[in-house]
Amino acid sequence: MTANRKGPPPALPSPPLGKVFRNLFRAWGPQHWWPGRTRLEVVVGAILTQNTNWANVEKAIANLRRKRLLSVRALLATPVNTLSEAIRPAGYYNQKAERLKAFAGFLQQRYGGSLHRMFCDSTPELRQRLLSVPGIGPETADSILLYAARRPVFVVDSYTRRALKRHGWIRGNETYDEIAALCEKELPAEVQLLNELHALFVRLGKTHCRTQPRCRGCPLEKLLPPKGPVQ
Numbered sequence: 001m002t003a004n005r006k007g008p009p010p011a012l013p014s015p016p017l018g019k020v021f022r023n024l025f026r027a028w029g030p031q032h033w034w035p036g037r038t039r040l041e042v043v044v045g046a047i048l049t050q051n052t053n054w055a056n057v058e059k060a061i062a063n064l065r066r067k068r069l070l071s072v073r074a075l076l077a078t079p080v081n082t083l084s085e086a087i088r089p090a091g092y093y094n095q096k097a098e099r100l101k102a103f104a105g106f107l108q109q110r111y112g113g114s115l116h117r118m119f120c121d122s123t124p125e126l127r128q129r130l131l132s133v134p135g136i137g138p139e140t141a142d143s144i145l146l147y148a149a150r151r152p153v154f155v156v157d158s159y160t161r162r163a164l165k166r167h168g169w170i171r172g173n174e175t176y177d178e179i180a181a182l183c184e185k186e187l188p189a190e191v192q193l194l195n196e197l198h199a200l201f202v203r204l205g206k207t208h209c210r211t212q213p214r215c216r217g218c219p220l221e222k223l224l225p226p227k228g229p230v231q
């Protein structure tokens with residue numbers, strides 16, 4: 001994979017992610033992510049979904065669509081308070097409105113407002129540039145790369161981190177890039193597989209691998225360490 005991760009992966013037993021994927025996919029099938037109508041909508045959704053659930057993001061996106069604010073030009077021209085009012089259901093709306101405007105400004109300045117031109121960059125180059133936009137961290141950048149640019153990158157979120165730790169495949173204090181590099185090493189660089197796997201990890205975290213794990217009947221139960229989940 002070519003996401004230009006910082007630092008080497010930690011010395012740990014390799015997570016059997018091929019098996020993880022097969023078990024989850026056999027149990028739940030395709031998840032049909034990312035639920036955005038356009039690539040801009042996917043990018044906007046990736047920014048709005050920080051610290052909130054998808055149902056709230058959908059309401060915010062519906063508002064943006066209804067008010068005809070889902071274009072780069074509109075995001076640039078609309079005052080931040082109008083934008084924040086429209087995305088209020090997504091929470092942290094003032095901060096997220098600033099982030100949407102920061103992204104639109106970045107797109108305009110560097111690529112003349114063209115997502116198509118932005119997606120012509122190489123994966124490491126684009127990742128680095130996205131990370132320079134205020135409010136875009138590694139998880140958001142990788143979600144944009146995977147779901148909008150269709151690049152083969154592994155997205156690490158809190159659900160993934162928690163499940164990997166409970167199985168003893170990470171210690172839990174690794175950086176984002178260390179976990180992503182560890183996982184990318186174990187998987188083929190296939191966009192569709194990585195797309196499904198991230199969506200399946202999210203489903204896992206919402207159904208079984210919650211704050212209190214519900215291991216009985218979980219598709220990954222057979223992959224637990226002999227003494228059960230690591231605390």
Ligand code: SF4
Pocket residue numbers: 163166167204208209210213214215216218219220221222224229
């Ligand atoms: S088996 Fe238990 S620890 Fe493993 S993913 Fe399922 S709920 Fe989490």
